[in-house]
Amino acid sequence: MSGIASRIAVTFGWCLAAACTSVQAQPVAYEPPLNSWLMRVHQAARKSVYTGTFVVTAGGNMVSARIWHVCDGSQQLERVESLSGTPRAIFRRDDQVTTFFPQSRVAITEVRDSLGLFPNLLKSSDSSIGDYYRLKALGAQRVAGIDAEVFQLVPIDRLRYGYRVWNEKKTGLIIQLQTLDLDGKVLEQAAFSELQMDAAVNVSKLSRMGSTDGYRVLQPDLQKTTADAHGWLLQKDIDGFKATACYLRPAVSAAAASSGDASSTLQWMFSDGVATVSLFLESFDGRRHVREGLTDLGGATHSLTRRVANAWLTVVGEAPPATLNAFAQALERKK
């Protein structure tokens, strides 16, 4: 059937593209300090105006989205419209995020505190990104028709993955990002397949796209809390990872609620400044919680499950399995 041929062709094309991007770039002399490079990346993301198509490939899966990003004075507006899977559009105004599901006419609005953490994370004295990653300049390369500088974030230990980053030459905007496993192989890639810098984006029109008129608006019932308040602690720190937030989520799924399992889930998050790990804790249920161990979810994300006391722990993160296991082993009930 002709459809299969085109799919194979596209897959082959991506493999070829991935192979091409691994070709050594031209060397550059300048290797900026890690923190100033990160700050430049962040500023570029805030101040740039662009539209493009963003493609994420992980574990053999490929999803794409259309992006509009503008900076209107002090605030950022962004619209991400999925081209794969469930039709949805995500509208972001700084840390206010609304996800629209046009088929069901439902909009989920939420504040993502994490979006405001950077660059404060970098400015704070306890920032340790530089203690666990070093920056290596790889040279110049052309990506999606744009001149880019290529850098690699090299982890200093085996508890985190490395990253290869393509910055737009003039602004520093990240136009391609690869997550590398412990042997340097590409686990996951996020990249613009097409990008227009300084595109003529109508700010007022983009703002109107964030209107929830005609949608049923839902807000996730998240409660900020602490792990300590719920009797949990890490008896041993995992090198470089610091607790960043903790939330209580009432029964996450409609399925869980309908099956009578309305217990809440605790989500305790950790970050080393680049990678994030979430610990999910819920009441142990012998009917559902039967399989302990690691699940390879493809790409850079892994999950690990384990029973701890009377709770069921699921660790999810963009980190090597050993890191997730270290979290799982370190978690314990307060005595």
Next chain:
Amino acid sequence: MDELKSGSNESISALIDGELQTESCAHVIGALLSDAKSMDTWHVYQVVGDVLRSTELAPTTNDLAFWNRLEQRLAIESPRPDDSASVHATDAMTHSVEAWATTGRDGANAPQFRWKALASVACTALVAVVGSGIWLQTSPSGVGQLANGQAVEATKEVVVVTDPVAGTMLRDPRLDELMAAHRQLGGHSALQVPAGFLRNATFEGASR
């Protein structure tokens, strides 16, 4: 009939893919109606298409592994004398499933299904022909983008069976939810804007 005989499989495939011109389309549909074997072929192609497009219909490694384990277990367990009826029933089920898997045996309502399905093929072909005409007339500059979108979607269809995110491992809805929760809030990254947020935003949603 001639067209079906000369290249039946290709014609049927082209019909399903909406690649036939209106005249050929009507001709092939007419020929299909009068040829039971071609109808079977058409049905098999539809099932193949469904499997490629649907995660629910696609057998995952897990399903096959379960089936293999079940067969091994059945082979090990010797039938008890007073269990002959259930053993026969099991055998019958096994044969039935094998026959279904290999030949796509028709159900009792197959004739009714055929008519409905044939009507849907005709509609699909019509929509494809008319739709492609409208698209080409109204949006010549967007053809590349559409093709790109289709290609990405098509690729996803193929990889969904082997996709570790969604397929070959455990397709656990609860884990999907936790993954989504992690991606929604797990943005404490220096590389997070824009690449991290866009990565998560591009990924999330399907399981919400």
